[in-house]
Amino acid sequence: xxNYLVKEFDKxxxxxxxxxxxxxxxxxxxxxxxxxxxxSGRSKVLAVLSPVSVFGEMAVLLPDLxxxxxxxALSRVKTVMINKKSFDSFVEQTPxxxxxxxxxxxxxxKSSTERFIHSSSIYHGLVLTIDILRQHAIEDVDYMKLNxxxxxxxxxxxxxxxxxxxxxxKLGLVKIWRNxxxxxxxxxxxxxxxVDHALKLxxxxxxxxxxxxxxxxxxxx
Numbered sequence: 001x002x003n004y005l006v007k008e009f010d011k012x013x014x015x016x017x018x019x020x021x022x023x024x025x026x027x028x029x030x031x032x033x034x035x036x037x038x039x040s041g042r043s044k045v046l047a048v049l050s051p052v053s054v055f056g057e058m059a060v061l062l063p064d065l066x067x068x069x070x071x072x073a074l075s076r077v078k079t080v081m082i083n084k085k086s087f088d089s090f091v092e093q094t095p096x097x098x099x100x101x102x103x104x105x106x107x108x109x110k111s112s113t114e115r116f117i118h119s120s121s122i123y124h125g126l127v128l129t130i131d132i133l134r135q136h137a138i139e140d141v142d143y144m145k146l147n148x149x150x151x152x153x154x155x156x157x158x159x160x161x162x163x164x165x166x167x168x169x170k171l172g173l174v175k176i177w178r179n180x181x182x183x184x185x186x187x188x189x190x191x192x193x194x195v196d197h198a199l200k201l202x203x204x205x206x207x208x209x210x211x212x213x214x215x216x217x218x219x220x221x
Contacts, residue, residue: 005081015056015071015079022059022067024083028052031077037069048074060087065124123207126150126164127198130174130188143176143184167207173198 009015009031016022018037033049046069049055058065060082129149130141143165151161165186169176173194175187188194 004086005083007079007081009073009077009079011073011075011077013073013077015073015077016067018067018070020067022056022065024081025057025060025087026055026071027080027082028055029078029080032074033077034072034074035069036072043070060084122150122156122164123202124199126168127195127202130186131195140179140185140187143186146186167205168198171201171205173201 004027006029007026015026015033028049028051030051033053033055034045035047035049035055036043036045038044055071056067058068126146129146147158147161147165150156150164151158165174166176168174169186173189175189176184177187178184
């Protein structure tokens, strides 16, 4: 961890606050951290983290995203702070970490207490996930697996999450096809500049401003 910044916080210190624009993720090495958010004018505790835990990872996965919760040190805390550049370098050097990072992303998004989730976050997450897989030699993404992950991550009905992926196809950002075994796949166009090109087209199509409700009956913490 020599290339990463070690940062310590006293008991009661706010590590980051809900609504702030995030610029780093944290690996908790020592102490306990409370993650909370405002709901109906009151602070609701979402989780109490102990070592070894990752929190604030949305800041390095989704660019310019505001913090969806507040992280507070419950004791003297020692963390490793990972900014976007360090995170990208770490992922490049350690391809096996991809699945772990995506699993953390899914768990955190499923625990959201928001009644509505903006499509901008969904599209950002979808586009970035496809690009991460592309960067690590997964040329053709499995359609059904990606759809399930998107549905789980944002508490969507699979029929709704499917529409997000299909819109990328309609905009010419990806090609949806079947291999010789009949397995549905997704192939990316604009390989070198996929994320920038995709978000630009989605913004022009005003898809980033849409809203969709989460599934009824899905509980959150």
